[in-house]
Amino acid sequence: xxxxxxxxxxxxxxxxxxxxxxxxxxxxxxxxxxxxxxxxxxxxxxxxxxxxxxxxxxxxxxxxxxxxxxxxxxxxxxxxxxxxxxxxxxxxxxxxxxxxxxxxxxxxxxxxxxxxxxxxxxxxxxxxxxxxxxxxxxxxxxxxxxxxxxxxxxxxxxxxxxxxxxxxxxxxxxxxxxxxxxxxxxxxxxxxxxxxxxxxxxxxxxxxxxxxxxxxxxxxxxxxxxxxxxxxxxxxxxxxxxxxxxxxxxxxxxxxxxxxxxxxxxxxxxxxxxxxxxxxxxxxxxxxxxxxxxxxxxxxxxxxxxxxxxxxxxxxxxxxxxxxxxxxxxxxxxxxxxxxxxxxxxxxxxxxxxxxxxxxxxxxxxxxxxxxxxxxxxxxxxxxxxxxxxxxxxxxx
Amino acid sequence: xxxxxxxxxxxxxxxxxxxxxxxxxxxxxxxxxxxxxxxxxxxxxxxxxxxxxxxxxxxxxxxxxxxxxxxxxxxxxxxxxxxxxxxxxxxxxxxxxxxxxxxxxxxxxxxxxxxxxxxxxxxxxxxxxxxxxxxxxxxxxxxxxxxxxxxxxxxxxxxxxxxxxxxxxxxxxxxxxxxxxxxxxxxxxxxxxxxxxxxxxxxxxxxxxxxxxxxxxxxxxxxxxxxxxxxxxxxxxxxxxxxxxxxxxxxxxxxxxxxxxxxxxxxxxxxxxxxxxxxxxxxxxxxxxxxxxxxxxxxxxxxxxxxxxxxxxxxxxxxxxxxxxxxxxxxxxxxxxxxxxxxxxxxxxxxxxxxxxxxxxxxxxxxxxxxxxxxxxxxxxxxxxxxxxxxxxxxxx
Numbered sequence: 001x002x003x004x005x006x007x008x009x010x011x012x013x014x015x016x017x018x019x020x021x022x023x024x025x026x027x028x029x030x031x032x033x034x035x036x037x038x039x040x041x042x043x044x045x046x047x048x049x050x051x052x053x054x055x056x057x058x059x060x061x062x063x064x065x066x067x068x069x070x071x072x073x074x075x076x077x078x079x080x081x082x083x084x085x086x087x088x089x090x091x092x093x094x095x096x097x098x099x100x101x102x103x104x105x106x107x108x109x110x111x112x113x114x115x116x117x118x119x120x121x122x123x124x125x126x127x128x129x130x131x132x133x134x135x136x137x138x139x140x141x142x143x144x145x146x147x148x149x150x151x152x153x154x155x156x157x158x159x160x161x162x163x164x165x166x167x168x169x170x171x172x173x174x175x176x177x178x179x180x181x182x183x184x185x186x187x188x189x190x191x192x193x194x195x196x197x198x199x200x201x202x203x204x205x206x207x208x209x210x211x212x213x214x215x216x217x218x219x220x221x222x223x224x225x226x227x228x229x230x231x232x233x234x235x236x237x238x239x240x241x242x243x244x245x246x247x248x249x250x251x252x253x254x255x256x257x258x259x260x261x262x263x264x265x266x267x268x269x270x271x272x273x274x275x276x277x278x279x280x281x282x283x284x285x286x287x288x289x290x291x292x293x294x295x296x297x298x299x300x301x302x303x304x305x306x307x308x309x310x311x312x313x314x315x316x317x318x319x320x321x322x323x324x325x326x327x328x329x330x331x332x333x334x335x336x337x338x339x340x341x342x343x344x345x346x347x348x349x350x351x352x353x354x355x356x357x358x359x360x361x362x363x364x365x366x367x368x369x370x371x372x373x374x375x376x377x378x379x380x381x382x383x384x385x386x387x388x389x390x391x392x393x394x395x396x397x
Numbered sequence: 398x399x400x401x402x403x404x405x406x407x408x409x410x411x412x413x414x415x416x417x418x419x420x421x422x423x424x425x426x427x428x429x430x431x432x433x434x435x436x437x438x439x440x441x442x443x444x445x446x447x448x449x450x451x452x453x454x455x456x457x458x459x460x461x462x463x464x465x466x467x468x469x470x471x472x473x474x475x476x477x478x479x480x481x482x483x484x485x486x487x488x489x490x491x492x493x494x495x496x497x498x499x500x501x502x503x504x505x506x507x508x509x510x511x512x513x514x515x516x517x518x519x520x521x522x523x524x525x526x527x528x529x530x531x532x533x534x535x536x537x538x539x540x541x542x543x544x545x546x547x548x549x550x551x552x553x554x555x556x557x558x559x560x561x562x563x564x565x566x567x568x569x570x571x572x573x574x575x576x577x578x579x580x581x582x583x584x585x586x587x588x589x590x591x592x593x594x595x596x597x598x599x600x601x602x603x604x605x606x607x608x609x610x611x612x613x614x615x616x617x618x619x620x621x622x623x624x625x626x627x628x629x630x631x632x633x634x635x636x637x638x639x640x641x642x643x644x645x646x647x648x649x650x651x652x653x654x655x656x657x658x659x660x661x662x663x664x665x666x667x668x669x670x671x672x673x674x675x676x677x678x679x680x681x682x683x684x685x686x687x688x689x690x691x692x693x694x695x696x697x698x699x700x701x702x703x704x705x706x707x708x709x710x711x712x713x714x715x716x717x718x719x720x721x722x723x724x725x726x727x728x729x730x731x732x733x734x735x736x737x738x739x740x741x742x743x744x745x746x747x748x749x750x751x752x753x754x755x756x757x758x759x760x761x762x763x764x765x766x767x768x769x770x771x772x773x774x775x776x777x778x779x780x781x782x783x784x785x786x787x788x789x790x791x792x793x794x
Contacts, residue, residue, distance in 0.1 A: 026560065029531050045534040069533060069560070073600050075625035076562040079649050083559060083622065086652030087689050093653075134426050136466060137442040162480060163423065163466070165473045203470050204626075205605060205633040225480065228472035229601075230627045236602040252476050255483030256654055256661045263657040292484050 002066040003102055004050055005081040006095035008058035009088075015059045016052050023047035023063045026080060044068050058092070058262075072105040074232045074278070086264075094266040096273070103311070106277035107238050111246045112313025113338055116281055119220070119246070120156050120193050125369045126328075126337055128361050129157035129318065130354075131344040132164070139169045140178050146354065147179055150347070151186045151194055153358020153383075157340065159197040159223045159284075162250045166202060172210070173217060180218040197223035197248040197282075200237075204229055208236070211243040221246045221281075227253040231278050238279025248318070249280035259294065267298040272305025275315065282316040282340060289330070290322020296334070303335050318342045324349075325384055326374060326393040328364035333396035341365060352386055360387035399463040400499055401447055402478040403492035405455035406485075412456045413449050420444035420460045423477060441465050455489070455659075469502040471629045471675070483661075491663040493670070500708070503674035504635050508643045509710025510735055513678055516617070516643070517553050517590050522766045523725075523734055525758050526554035526715065527751075528741040529561070536566045537575055543751065544576055547744070548583045548591055550755020554737065556620045556681075557596035559647045569595065569607070570614060577615040594620035594645040594679075597634075601626055605633065608640040618643045618678075624650040628675050635676025645715070646677035656691065664695040669702025672712065679713040679737060686727070687719020693731070700732050715739045721746075722781055723771060723790040725761035730793035738762060749783055757784035 012018055024031055027047035034042065050062035063081075070076040082093045098106075109115070117123050130150045135143055150158055166172050179196040187193055200211055200222045207229070211222060226234045226249045237243055251271050258265040267285070275283045283306055288296040299319055306315040317339045323331065324346035331341060341361060350357030360383035367377035367384075374393050378385040409415055421428055424444035431439065447459035460478075467473040479490045495503075506512070514520050527547045532540055547555055563569050576593040584590055597608055597619045604626070608619060623631045623646045634640055648668050655662040664682070672680045680703055685693040696716055703712040714736045720728065721743035728738060738758060747754030760781035764774035771790050775782040 028533055042534040071562045071599055075622060076598055079622045079625045080560050082653065083649030084689055086650050087656050087683055089657065136425055137439040163477050166468045201473055202468055203633060204601065204629045208602060225472060225476045228476045228627060230625060232601045236600060252480030253483050259484050260657060260660040263660060264653045286484055292481055
């Protein structure tokens, strides 16, 4: 039992030998110079090269690490498989396959796509998510009015800007109670529910207390900059039953870990598979469309890792940046219809304001479900008509 | 008040404009389209481009971020200055300068070089540190005998292998109590003290409890894979007065954050300046000499950041890998004489065993203090003579 790590190493004629040295060096150190009796004793700790597949620039190397060597937590696992190898130029860690014993130690999402949909009571269309805009330096009145405008436009979810931290004008706890009341009133008036992911931030050792306090005050979702804290911190929050809230994992800072071509983790492993295993209910990452973008192939690989059958709940894919209503057909074409359409500028940039901006998105989402063109849908939606005039329609490839 | 981040961006004719967009985008979003009254209100949150210096391949860009925008913790700070920019290909974060308000929020090392020397009672020479070797799969008897051999050879410090985690054969708490007794006996017999850095590992939310338990049981130092948990986790441990132990920050996994040419953090910022500010008493990083190596310029920049005058205690520099007794003159030449000489293979590979291996190092270290050649010193040290025969002497450049 253990895990198999898949790496890309710069191609080398002696790759098999190099891989075997690493497999030993990262487990029991050496083998051939160990007496036979000791070999028996150490066998269950020995790393093994599973395969070496030659490539043009990089060879694909798979190494097996026995569970006996590490505790079942990601800090130990990542230190084992990549702690030292990360220092080798161009050594990429692109995947990890966990045997059942280890896989069973991960919680997976508490809610996932199914649970989030149940919370919202929305089952039949992509969800619409907005981002608070320009709250920094503004007060709770500004925050409230923005939330009301967005809810009026039909958003399902909303999150803090990931760079909004604890501050005097819109304190963490006040944002929670303020949003709770507004969302509750909105439900009373319209029957529509919404989730607000408040940015859980601050010191590592205070996260659980803050998250529990947030839950107690009625927060209904958390935003978490997981890569500022390490994956294990999110897993701990997911497992804390006194928190019990959906967690939106934000990919901020993951560009340094996965975003540099030819180096580091693959996005599909870090922002896809691992983010799902540790319990992210939603995973937000750069879309391939905006000015902060990742390659389409990476975005699709993340999406697949978040949603493919693996025994855990599915994590909602939230490709973000550069999304306006005219891009909804492209988004659904690329990522499927069980996703979260996430917009900031595409809502706030609408010339008739954020309510119309959200309405335009909802009309575009409905059109995608009804399989009618945006142009057709715009005939009965003035906001969508206006959005198309502003930004045009991107026809899916 | 705030901080100034120094970046390298791929060179661009419009760099000033690009930098200004980032400075706004990462703070208040926009400026020119904001009414004058609001500008007054938002002024104290506005990011500012301090300078743009054109380079051949990269331009050096300095951006100021006001303290008003984030809480005084590294997760918030790093998310602000690099959360989004990390997604831009080739955007490097090479330095951060903190104004006094922020700088004062960092604890710095609890002990540092001065405190560690006081604990050991050794003031006049580089320290010698060993790494347990091949403990994985072995029991406490093996662990004990290795420790005794190394102490007999005159080591000052020893650490677990960073990939030794909680395990049945040598459990965390047992390693602590076993080592404590052996180190105590050694002191009773010889008057020489030693520090053993036990690997503090496992789940993020259990670190403080485990560290406190370790301290209570008489651990006298902690090894911590800080990059598996995030810098802030180490800072929390440093600030916990119920722990109060020297912390050896291990650089495992930092290769993915800082080790890929042209990307990510600079080593001097991550493994140097920030590791010191958060409270690492010792910082272990790859030396420029071994098979797991970083460039000499990076190693020297780390060393400088750990030791230069900045109002905090100095952090011990522990350049590691590829070090044998014949390299001590080179090490002292490169890193100065207030450092930790750290060896694994260079001690255990000695043909007369680890005690002789450690003795050879101590003789080489004494020679460096007395400013005599290793060849000269070897005349009165058989272990050093043997080490020189095995590995030779590297004459400093």
